[in-house]
Amino acid sequence: MPGPAHIAMVNIPAHGHVNPSLEVIRELVSRGHRVSYVNDPSFAEQIEATGARFVPHETGLSVLKGAVEPGTNVHSMIFDEAQAMLPLMREVFEDDRPDLVLYDFMAYAGRVLADSWGVPSMLISPSRVATADPEVEPFRTVMKALEAENVPERFTQWLADNGVPPRDIFTYMLRPDRGIALIPQALQTGLAEIDPEVFSFAGPCLDNRGRDGSWTRPQDAQKVLLVSLGSTFTHQPAFYRACLEAFGDLPGWHVVLQIGRSTDPAELGPIPANVEVHPWVPQFAVLQQADAFITHAGMGGCSEGLYCGLPMVAVPQAADQFENADRLVELGVARRLDTDLATADALRSAVLELTEDPKVADRLAELSAEVRAGASVARAADLVEAALA
Numbered sequence: 001m002p003g004p005a006h007i008a009m010v011n012i013p014a015h016g017h018v019n020p021s022l023e024v025i026r027e028l029v030s031r032g033h034r035v036s037y038v039n040d041p042s043f044a045e046q047i048e049a050t051g052a053r054f055v056p057h058e059t060g061l062s063v064l065k066g067a068v069e070p071g072t073n074v075h076s077m078i079f080d081e082a083q084a085m086l087p088l089m090r091e092v093f094e095d096d097r098p099d100l101v102l103y104d105f106m107a108y109a110g111r112v113l114a115d116s117w118g119v120p121s122m123l124i125s126p127s128r129v130a131t132a133d134p135e136v137e138p139f140r141t142v143m144k145a146l147e148a149e150n151v152p153e154r155f156t157q158w159l160a161d162n163g164v165p166p167r168d169i170f171t172y173m174l175r176p177d178r179g180i181a182l183i184p185q186a187l188q189t190g191l192a193e194i195d196p197e198v199f200s201f202a203g204p205c206l207d208n209r210g211r212d213g214s215w216t217r218p219q220d221a222q223k224v225l226l227v228s229l230g231s232t233f234t235h236q237p238a239f240y241r242a243c244l245e246a247f248g249d250l251p252g253w254h255v256v257l258q259i260g261r262s263t264d265p266a267e268l269g270p271i272p273a274n275v276e277v278h279p280w281v282p283q284f285a286v287l288q289q290a291d292a293f294i295t296h297a298g299m300g301g302c303s304e305g306l307y308c309g310l311p312m313v314a315v316p317q318a319a320d321q322f323e324n325a326d327r328l329v330e331l332g333v334a335r336r337l338d339t340d341l342a343t344a345d346a347l348r349s350a351v352l353e354l355t356e357d358p359k360v361a362d363r364l365a366e367l368s369a370e371v372r373a374g375a376s377v378a379r380a381a382d383l384v385e386a387a388l389a
Helices: 015-030 041-048 074-093 108-117 139-147 151-161 169-174 237-247 283-287 299-307 321-330 344-355 358-374 377-388
Strands: 006-010 034-039 053-056 100-103 121-125 179-181 199-201 223-228 253-258 275-278 292-295 312-314 334-336
Touching (some): 006 015, 006 074, 015 034, 015 121, 015 377, 034 041, 034 074, 041 053, 074 108, 074 151, 100 108, 100 377, 108 121, 108 169, 121 377, 139 151, 179 377, 223 237, 223 283, 237 344, 292 299, 292 344, 299 312, 299 321, 312 321, 334 344
Parallel strands (some): 006 034, 006 100, 034 053, 100 121, 121 179, 179 199, 223 253, 223 292, 292 312, 312 334
């Protein structure tokens, strides 16, 4: 095992990207490594709780507000964020250069910093690993969005300006020198195409997610349903009203409805007695006590749902969520309802059919055992240390 090292972790300020990394960072700190984690001040408390040094970068991304509209060119915003972040990182680390840079696949500045300084780097992916070329969906859609704002050309020039040999944005960010995927292998499409010499799977690192908060299941609840569209595309009052109509006062069911910080509860109308409404909930704590999950199909929620063995209704909003939803359906544990089809009748029918189907229950038990067996914080930390060695 290598001696104590200075490791930099670079990430974007989004819960679905930060949260999966935290237990890996905590484990690295516990092994004696010094970790510097670059992110927005809104994540300072969670990051500092791992024992890492928090390096603040005031974000320009609107994802923190939880009100991004579906269809927003998030990828262009991410590039702008990287350009703003890199000078700060050069200043902070100039006299204390890291031995290794860990970076999220959307934190472009992390790899550029490492390559420009000749420091080894490793991708920490909270999402599916890319197996296709830019001409294959869903990457074609991403590339078209980037090309609409001239991002590929600007990206190539940015690399050159920082002393990095020109490469296209897709290849540079999604095909690293080495990487760790923090997702269940069951959610990875095209698994046979993944080069094991580059990517390793450590599974979702959920060991100590209890630190995110607690939740107590009501004693009289026969069934518990969690409804959440995550933390970004959350201003969907019509969808939440459909959920209230579908499950409000449904005998035996207790509903936990997370509406995000951009939705005013007054937009929902009367709240049934069996429904609790919150801007945010400790999702993993609720899922461990739940019986079903209506989710936007972000990778974090999909992973936690499988880990907990829950049938899911996927209502995808953006990015990889549509492909994640389809993968859950392929696995036999979910139904996909796009937002315009997520009526009260459709939502109620999907949840009841899933929770009453013994074949779904058997498949979930199998997948839950598989996900739990493949999830290892220690393995993730071992892989990071191997990159140091």
